[in-house]
Amino acid sequence: MVTLAEVAQHAGVSASTVSYVLSGKRSISTTTRQRVEQSIRELGYHPNAGARALASSRSNIIALMIPLRTDMYVPVMMEIAIAVATTARIHGYDVLLLTGEEGPDAVRRVTGSGLADAMILMDVELEDERLPLLRQTDQPSVLIGLPASTSGLTCVDLDFGATGALCVEHLAKLGHRDIAVIGEAPAVYERHTGFAERTLDGLRSRARELGLRVLHRPCEGGYDAMTATLARIFDERPGTTGFVVQNESAVEPLLALLRQQGRAVPEDVSVVAICPDQVAVQASVRLTSVAIPAQEMGRHAVEHLVAKLDGRGSDEVVLIAPELTVRASTGPAPAGS
Amino acid sequence: MVTLAEVAQHAGVSASTVSYVLSGKRSISTTTRQRVEQSIRELGYHPNAGARALASSRSNIIALMIPLRTDMYVPVMMEIAIAVATTARIHGYDVLLLTGEEGPDAVRRVTGSGLADAMILMDVELEDERLPLLRQTDQPSVLIGLPASTSGLTCVDLDFGATGALCVEHLAKLGHRDIAVIGEAPAVYERHTGFAERTLDGLRSRARELGLRVLHRPCEGGYDAMTATLARIFDERPGTTGFVVQNESAVEPLLALLRQQGRAVPEDVSVVAICPDQVAVQASVRLTSVAIPAQEMGRHAVEHLVAKLDGRGSDEVVLIAPELTVRASTGPAPAGS
DNA sequence: ATTGAGTGTCGAAGCGCTTCGACAACCTAT
DNA sequence: ATAGGTTGTCGAAGCGCTTCGACACTCAAT
Numbered sequence: 001m002v003t004l005a006e007v008a009q010h011a012g013v014s015a016s017t018v019s020y021v022l023s024g025k026r027s028i029s030t031t032t033r034q035r036v037e038q039s040i041r042e043l044g045y046h047p048n049a050g051a052r053a054l055a056s057s058r059s060n061i062i063a064l065m066i067p068l069r070t071d072m073y074v075p076v077m078m079e080i081a082i083a084v085a086t087t088a089r090i091h092g093y094d095v096l097l098l099t100g101e102e103g104p105d106a107v108r109r110v111t112g113s114g115l116a117d118a119m120i121l122m123d124v125e126l127e128d129e130r131l132p133l134l135r136q137t138d139q140p141s142v143l144i145g146l147p148a149s150t151s152g153l154t155c156v157d158l159d160f161g162a163t164g165a166l167c168v169e170h171l172a173k174l175g176h177r178d179i180a181v182i183g184e185a186p187a188v189y190e191r192h193t194g195f196a197e198r199t200l201d202g203l204r205s206r207a208r209e210l211g212l213r214v215l216h217r218p219c220e221g222g223y224d225a226m227t228a229t230l231a232r233i234f235d236e237r238p239g240t241t242g243f244v245v246q247n248e249s250a251v252e253p254l255l256a257l258l259r260q261q262g263r264a265v266p267e268d269v270s271v272v273a274i275c276p277d278q279v280a281v282q283a284s285v286r287l288t289s290v291a292i293p294a295q296e297m298g299r300h301a302v303e304h305l306v307a308k309l310d311g312r313g314s315d316e317v318v319l320i321a322p323e324l325t326v327r328a329s330t331g332p333a334p335a336g337s
Numbered sequence: 338m339v340t341l342a343e344v345a346q347h348a349g350v351s352a353s354t355v356s357y358v359l360s361g362k363r364s365i366s367t368t369t370r371q372r373v374e375q376s377i378r379e380l381g382y383h384p385n386a387g388a389r390a391l392a393s394s395r396s397n398i399i400a401l402m403i404p405l406r407t408d409m410y411v412p413v414m415m416e417i418a419i420a421v422a423t424t425a426r427i428h429g430y431d432v433l434l435l436t437g438e439e440g441p442d443a444v445r446r447v448t449g450s451g452l453a454d455a456m457i458l459m460d461v462e463l464e465d466e467r468l469p470l471l472r473q474t475d476q477p478s479v480l481i482g483l484p485a486s487t488s489g490l491t492c493v494d495l496d497f498g499a500t501g502a503l504c505v506e507h508l509a510k511l512g513h514r515d516i517a518v519i520g521e522a523p524a525v526y527e528r529h530t531g532f533a534e535r536t537l538d539g540l541r542s543r544a545r546e547l548g549l550r551v552l553h554r555p556c557e558g559g560y561d562a563m564t565a566t567l568a569r570i571f572d573e574r575p576g577t578t579g580f581v582v583q584n585e586s587a588v589e590p591l592l593a594l595l596r597q598q599g600r601a602v603p604e605d606v607s608v609v610a611i612c613p614d615q616v617a618v619q620a621s622v623r624l625t626s627v628a629i630p631a632q633e634m635g636r637h638a639v640e641h642l643v644a645k646l647d648g649r650g651s652d653e654v655v656l657i658a659p660e661l662t663v664r665a666s667t668g669p670a671p672a673g674s
Numbered sequence: 675a676t677t678g679a680g681t682g683t684c685g686a687a688g689c690g691c692t693t694c695g696a697c698a699a700c701c702t703a704t
Numbered sequence: 705a706t707a708g709g710t711t712g713t714c715g716a717a718g719c720g721c722t723t724c725g726a727c728a729c730t731c732a733a734t
Binding site: 001044045046047048049050051052053054057059061064066068074075077078081082085086089094095096097098099101102108109112113114115221222223249252253256281282283284 | 418435
Binding site: 338340341342352353356357360362363384385387388389390391392393394 | 689690691692693694
């Protein structure tokens, strides 16, 4: 293993000079710098991460806590994780992958050991037990998702309230009066992951303003669950012509069942999905949808963190404005409805 | 930040004693150990990761390189990543998430800087440019996937050759004579990710032995691509009654199109999928499938690595035997075929 | 010529831990 | 009683880096 000292010797300068060339924290003459850089290249030098962390009390690592569950939004999680990793590298950070399994202990361990300089938490629950720890540590952190109280925290999320409102507005504009919302699995609501509830709230209050009727049904993914859910919906509200779906694994079953029942999309019923674009365009009907901006969220989170680590930036809640893309699954409400 | 020295003082022992209590590398009397452990708890001590890494030249971190692409097998990747993280924690390691983006440089950086003690590489290509580096470093590594030459490397993968054979055997036993294979996107074959080709080889050679005819067609996911692919297949081989699908995002389109064409599954045609169980059970027809043992692969990889880091274990190729689960998508070939 | 402010470089201390050799203290076998 | 082996603890060195203060030098302004 090549050390800084060896580079220094090879370049005929002192160790501190090499260090300053590397960090740029003091000015170095062009000739010296070039000589040092040349030596670094020739010897294939890489600074030792541990030594650097010890001396500077900076690990240049960002911890990312992902949920252990794979019951929902897997591609979204993955996309966020990749965006985080990519953005972090741009800023000179690496990413440590933690699963939710350890819970609050992971937060203690990471902050206590100086393993990471900052953390990103995904899948935050409304009353998350990790939050008190984050508030009392001085290590910067960003949540992806919104807890009940955001005081003293930085959060990034899609504005799910506005998303719900946007979906219902689109349907209202097309003349639909009876809307069914097919939501996440009941477990997601019970767990009090905020986004599902916020979507619903935003959707309901806008629907009230517009005079629409809304029926909400949580739904496990898959065909069997969807069959039951759909039957209940049409049973209770036969006049339903608009659907909002917030559950990736319910999208395709819904389309298949509607087709099977002889209800054409978008002629008889319209469907708006809240899902990644990839899902929307690969579905059997190209779906009008509000995209979940996974990449943007990941990138935002890292950039906030880096700003905080550089002494810039402050606590704030960033809600990304939803964008609805009209595709082939929505159209005017049928005349007689 | 509490340091080891403070713990030592609090417990009335020397720093080295505390260190030995922590590592267990020398015997410590029960009374001393308990006193030290008590102090650790009271002070909320966590060893500093950087200092530890510097002194021991062990970071207790395993690097995981995941592909940047999200064009295939996302849930599988995620499941592997989570299994890796979970298993690693059990053995006292953390996981550093690297994206393929940096390519070979990431390998150099990580091994050079001592950031990680070992690496796991996913999505290995047949002639992967990272392999020479892995061979010449003395840092342990495990590949998930199989390159062209495995000499000097440790690999874990599903036995895709046997998987292909198993699928075709199952269909043969049910009396199917004309088999169509719907594969990954052409890009996957061009990239020379080995698994797709190995599946095909295993499938073809077993089909030859059994006297079956095989038609292979790569396929992008989605409905449009599937429509074209399926048309070509029935055009070329109208008597096709058995399908093997190795492409998650082609599964549902295939089922929908078959249904639409009035071909019943499994009465008229049988479908075997190579996909995660979750996809198989959530499809519109519960699919007979060979599961991709993501968890097992992740766990295996980490345990191999840990064994190597402990001086046990050696280079070897572990091929996990495929298991076919019969569900509702396969049945006897129709009489007249 | 003399001061003062920059500029570029160096030496040394120290970050918090591991680990090696040393050394008491004790026990057992002679 | 004494040598020899165990067992438990300590002190000190050192891992490879960052960073602070010091210092020599140059250059403009007086």
